[in-house]
Amino acid sequence: MSEAPQDSGQESSISRRVFVRTGIAAAGACYAAALGYPIYQYLAAAAQKAEVEASVKEVVLNDVDKLPAPAALMFKFSGRPAMLIRHADGSWTALSAVCTHLGCTVQFDPGKDLITCACHGGVYNPNTGANISGPPPKPLTLFNVVVNQGKAVISRA
Amino acid sequence: MPDFRSLLGAAYEWVDERLGLKPIVEHAMEKRVPEHKHSFWYYWGGICLFLFLVQVLTGVLLMVYYRPGPDAYDSVRQITYEIQFGWLIRSLHAWSANLMIFAVFVHMFSVFFMKAYRNPREFGWWTGLGLLGLCMVFGFSGYLLPMDELAFFATRVGLAIPETIPGMSHIISAVLRGGPEVSSATLQRFFALHVVVLPALFAPLLGIHLWLVQKHGNAMPPSEEAKPLAERKSVLFFPNFALRDMAVWLVVLNVLALLAVFSPWQLDAQADALKSAPVGIHPEWYFMSQFEALKLLGRVITGTLGEIVGIGMFTLALVMWALVPLFDTRTAGGRRARQTTYFGLLILIALIALTIIGYLEVA
Amino acid sequence: MNYPIWDVPILGSGLVIAMIAIFHVFVSHFAVGGGFYLPMTETLALSKGRKDWMVILKKHAKFFLILTGVFGALTGVGIWFAIGNASPEGTSTLIHYWVFAWGIEWVVFLVELSSIAAYYYLWNRVSDSLHLQLGWFYGVTAWLSLFLINGILTFMLTPSQAWLEAAGSGQETFAFWSAFFNPTFWPSLLVRTLICISMAGVFALVSASRINGEQQPELKTEMTLWARRWLLPAFILLPVAMFWYLSEVPPAQRALLSLGVSTVGPGLFTVLTRLALVFIISSFATVAAVYLFTSQRNAPGFGLGSALTVAAMAYLTIGSMEMLREMLRKPYVISQHMFSNGVRKSAVASINQQGYLATTIWVRPEERARWAAADEAAAHGAPRVPDPVRGELIFRGECMACHTMDGYRSMRKLMKGRDSKGISNMLNVLHDYREDSPYRVFMPPLVGTQAEVEALADYLTVKVAEKPAK
Numbered sequence: 004m005s006e007a008p009q010d011s012g013q014e015s016s017i018s019r020r021v022f023v024r025t026g027i028a029a030a031g032a033c034y035a036a037a038l039g040y041p042i043y044q045y046l047a048a049a050a051q052k053a054e055v056e057a058s059v060k061e062v063v064l065n066d067v068d069k070l071p072a073p074a075a076l077m078f079k080f081s082g083r084p085a086m087l088i089r090h091a092d093g094s095w096t097a098l099s100a101v102c103t104h105l106g107c108t109v110q111f112d113p114g115k116d117l118i119t120c121a122c123h124g125g126v127y128n129p130n131t132g133a134n135i136s137g138p139p140p141k142p143l144t145l146f147n148v149v150v151n152q153g154k155a156v157i158s159r160a
Numbered sequence: 161m162p163d164f165r166s167l168l169g170a171a172y173e174w175v176d177e178r179l180g181l182k183p184i185v186e187h188a189m190e191k192r193v194p195e196h197k198h199s200f201w202y203y204w205g206g207i208c209l210f211l212f213l214v215q216v217l218t219g220v221l222l223m224v225y226y227r228p229g230p231d232a233y234d235s236v237r238q239i240t241y242e243i244q245f246g247w248l249i250r251s252l253h254a255w256s257a258n259l260m261i262f263a264v265f266v267h268m269f270s271v272f273f274m275k276a277y278r279n280p281r282e283f284g285w286w287t288g289l290g291l292l293g294l295c296m297v298f299g300f301s302g303y304l305l306p307m308d309e310l311a312f313f314a315t316r317v318g319l320a321i322p323e324t325i326p327g328m329s330h331i332i333s334a335v336l337r338g339g340p341e342v343s344s345a346t347l348q349r350f351f352a353l354h355v356v357v358l359p360a361l362f363a364p365l366l367g368i369h370l371w372l373v374q375k376h377g378n379a380m381p382p383s384e385e386a387k388p389l390a391e392r393k394s395v396l397f398f399p400n401f402a403l404r405d406m407a408v409w410l411v412v413l414n415v416l417a418l419l420a421v422f423s424p425w426q427l428d429a430q431a432d433a434l435k436s437a438p439v440g441i442h443p444e445w446y447f448m449s450q451f452e453a454l455k456l457l458g459r460v461i462t463g464t465l466g467e468i469v470g471i472g473m474f475t476l477a478l479v480m481w482a483l484v485p486l487f488d489t490r491t492a493g494g495r496r497a498r499q500t501t502y503f504g505l506l507i508l509i510a511l512i513a514l515t516i517i518g519y520l521e522v523a
Numbered sequence: 524m525n526y527p528i529w530d531v532p533i534l535g536s537g538l539v540i541a542m543i544a545i546f547h548v549f550v551s552h553f554a555v556g557g558g559f560y561l562p563m564t565e566t567l568a569l570s571k572g573r574k575d576w577m578v579i580l581k582k583h584a585k586f587f588l589i590l591t592g593v594f595g596a597l598t599g600v601g602i603w604f605a606i607g608n609a610s611p612e613g614t615s616t617l618i619h620y621w622v623f624a625w626g627i628e629w630v631v632f633l634v635e636l637s638s639i640a641a642y643y644y645l646w647n648r649v650s651d652s653l654h655l656q657l658g659w660f661y662g663v664t665a666w667l668s669l670f671l672i673n674g675i676l677t678f679m680l681t682p683s684q685a686w687l688e689a690a691g692s693g694q695e696t697f698a699f700w701s702a703f704f705n706p707t708f709w710p711s712l713l714v715r716t717l718i719c720i721s722m723a724g725v726f727a728l729v730s731a732s733r734i735n736g737e738q739q740p741e742l743k744t745e746m747t748l749w750a751r752r753w754l755l756p757a758f759i760l761l762p763v764a765m766f767w768y769l770s771e772v773p774p775a776q777r778a779l780l781s782l783g784v785s786t787v788g789p790g791l792f793t794v795l796t797r798l799a800l801v802f803i804i805s806s807f808a809t810v811a812a813v814y815l816f817t818s819q820r821n822a823p824g825f826g827l828g829s830a831l832t833v834a835a836m837a838y839l840t841i842g843s844m845e846m847l848r849e850m851l852r853k854p855y856v857i858s859q860h861m862f863s864n865g866v867r868k869s870a871v872a873s874i875n876q877q878g879y880l881a882t883t884i885w886v887r888p889e890e891r892a893r894w895a896a897a898d899e900a901a902a903h904g905a906p907r908v909p910d911p912v913r914g915e916l917i918f919r920g921e922c923m924a925c926h927t928m929d930g931y932r933s934m935r936k937l938m939k940g941r942d943s944k945g946i947s948n949m950l951n952v953l954h955d956y957r958e959d960s961p962y963r964v965f966m967p968p969l970v971g972t973q974a975e976v977e978a979l980a981d982y983l984t985v986k987v988a989e990k991p992a993k
Binding site for chain 1: 755758759760761762800803804807
Binding site: 248395403 | 798808836
């Protein structure tokens with residue numbers, strides 16, 4: 004902005020210039036934010052969706068009576084892997100399937116009646132989730148499970 | 161407050177000591193743009209560049225959520241209807257693609273009629289034609305990616321045309337289509353083409369094209385060249401014309417936003433190979449003239465011969481178009497200049513007429 | 524349904540109002556902003572003794588007089604013509620209530636137009652100081668006309684609690700001042716004043732661009748640089764002013780803005796978000812483009828083409844802002860009082876009981892008798908006979924205020940693929956108007972008896988079947 008000759012009073016015009024320039028910068032920032040907002044929201048959409056999923060309080064699984072005993076059904080709880088085990092004696096256990104060592108997904112071995120992790124050989128108790136042997140430092144998180152007429156309702160303990 | 165100017169100056173010195181930027185910068189600062197009544201057309205190359213940058217930005221954003229393969233349709237559905245402002249990113253990308261090809265045609269024809277392909281700018285013309293070709297392939301490959309009905313059938317029809325040339329069928333099936341039918345395999349190849357191969361070819365070609373413009377400067381139309389040096393006017397590129405360029409880019413951004421917002425791209429039903437092609441299936445407008453020309457020719461010369469003649473004629477026209485700088489040289493007499501201009505007008509009118517006829521026929 | 528329905532094919536009556544009104548705002552805001560531009564520039568020119576400035580200013584004043592005096596006035600009256608035909612109930616209410624405000628407005632118009640005529644035709648014929656005073660007088664009266672219409676316009680979105688309580692009681696005028704100085708009055712006045720100042724700059728740039736830059740480069744540079752500064756106040760303050768405005772808009776209306784964030788499918792009410800995006804982009808682009816076109820030593824080369832491009836972008840900005848404002852108010856024409864189709868909120872219950880067509884005067888007695896007979900028969904258990912003719916009357920009365928059949932917000936397209944059961948279900952959702960109905964955000968309840976609702980379903984089914992979905 005080089006219209007100094009038209010300004011009356013050089014001293015006031017200098018501070019006015021600073022004021023105007025700050026105003027322009029502020030407004031420019033507002034516009035940049037408004038234009039960048041859609042792009043930010045677009046990129047954040049996936050994380051927001053994950054957050055919504057993570058806030059899930061309970062999961063309902065249907066037709067679990069079709070599951071043989073002993074066997075395990077893998078499902079997702081709050082977006083993370085989980086496991087529903089039907090034991091040979093007819094009881095049910097639901098627990099997180101994320102190994103507490105380095106995050107691999109564990110598996111149920113019905114023959115040995117153990118939960119094992121293929122990554123580094125961790126072993127867990129399928130009824131309590133306790134870490135029995137291998138590198139895992141902590142047990143698997145247990146969930147509450149209620150099975151009624153073929154429907155299993157799993158919720159946080 | 162820190163003195164930004166002297167800080168910047170010191171930084172510049174530090175970098176220049178190591179990279180030797182000064183001669184390049186000084187040369188760039190000297191560059192001038194001729195000012196005359198046809199100066200308006202000088203903006204169009206920049207408009208193409210701007211739209212290309214929009215394509216790159218929106219393309220990268222789309223890649224964040226696009227899943228090539230059997231999930232492609234669903235991922236585009238999510239982008240369009242579930243992800244925040246996904247519809248906006250997709251619509252900007254699709255509209256910008258169309259605007260870019262339009263701008264490239266305007267740019268090419270304005271260069272043609274201003275005879276800016278003449279010595280020393282022949283390579284500019286040839287790299288430009290290469291870029292145009294790449295743009296068309298960008299358009300064709302990108303069009304398939306949503307895998308909806310429109311994309312599927314348009315690609316099927318589009319790939320079927322060169323197949324009529326004897327011997328081509330096997331190559332097209334093996335290399336381009338990845339099978340006898342357009343499928344997920346085709347999609348993966350087109351994706352690799354669209355996102356890696358074409359950009360890898362486009363970027364250096366564009367770089368050469370822009371470097372040539374810097375090297376040779378903007379061409380003047382013959383009417384301006386005829387004027388004595390004293391009468392010719394020009395402005396500095398940096399900062400004057402560059403700032404005007406930015407203003408034009410803002411106007412184009414506005415037009416693009418308007419189109420994307422008021423006519424957002426929707427999604428058809430998912431592609432189903434067993435369904436018959438919808439009546440009036442046609443390619444996008446920038447392929448329409450060739451499509452229609454083949455159709456019309458096919459009524460006169462039927463069967464494979466008609467297709468071959470048609471494709472042959474295109475190839476011939478394209479070769480002639482490319483060789484124009486060697487025909488209409490700076491030292492050639494006025495007759496060649498006029499003939500070339502008529503040739504250009506003929507091609508332009510033919511393209512527009514065929515496109516319009518094409519659309520009238522499918523309506 | 525006391526008035527005939529204005530059936531505008533393809534566009535719909537609402538868009539006719541939009542086209543006339545947006546052009547009017549484009550010109551009238553220049554009329555107000557120019558009211559300050561002219562005397563301010565004149566003051567500046569006189570203080571520097573610049574006769575060459577005065578020559579340009581006089582040409583600009585002529586341009587101003589013709590554009591605002593002719594097109595401004597014409598389109599202003601055009602708005603009356605359009606709203607009276609498109610929304611007679613709404614217009615009638617506004618007249619009944621605001622007649623004195625409008626009376627004042629017209630006095631102001633008279634003074635305004637007289638003073639601008641005097642300002643132009645007495646140029647160089649009266650003393651400089653008197654001429655300046657005329658200019659300022661014009662400016663103030665022009666701004667007053669904006670002040671007055673702003674009250675009425677903002678009333679439509681936020682009529683104020685006091686007026687809503689008094690509505691229908693005959694005592695509405697006791698709430699005149701609350702309704703005039705309603706919650707969105709002051710922010711809207713700020714937004715519009717800023718736009719006026721910008722428009723003064725936009726049109727001044729058009730005049731400046733026509734100065735021959737080769738013959739008078741310094742003059743052109745000075746006038747261009749002076750004109751473009753007029754775009755700065757809006758650039759700096761609009762974000763604040765819009766934020767203020769939106770904070771006073773009722774939350775339910777404001778929530779409409781976020782509907783288009785994640786989706787843009789047809790039939791969903793996402794147009795507000797899209798309009799907001801266009802408004803933000805174009806308001807920014809207009810100012811930025813001006814500064815880029817006229818920066819460094821570009822000013823002498825600033826051509827009419829560039830100036831008109833900028834004017835077009837300003838037009839787009841204004842258009843998107845006005846449409847945004849209008850869309851915020853849906854489904855009402857007067858918030859919380861009267862829906863866009865003329866049905867009063869307070870009358871919904873009684874219309875549902877008596878029937879929508881029961882009180883209309885535009886129905887022949889034979890038709891009325893036929894419906895009564897059909898309703899009687901249906902009450903006694905006779906099978907229902909489809910009545911698309913009755914349904915068409917319902918469509919015209921209740922739906923055509925916002926929908927056309929095949930053009931803008933095409934009813935046929937929106938109902939595409941639905942059979943009579945589907946259409947009937949949807950209409951019943953509209954009729955029930957439950958809290959969780961997704962249509963409630965943008966649409967009024969479908970009022971009338973169950974027989975009328977079914978008749979409308981019959982009509983729409985016929986229409987959809989005429990052009991089956993591809």
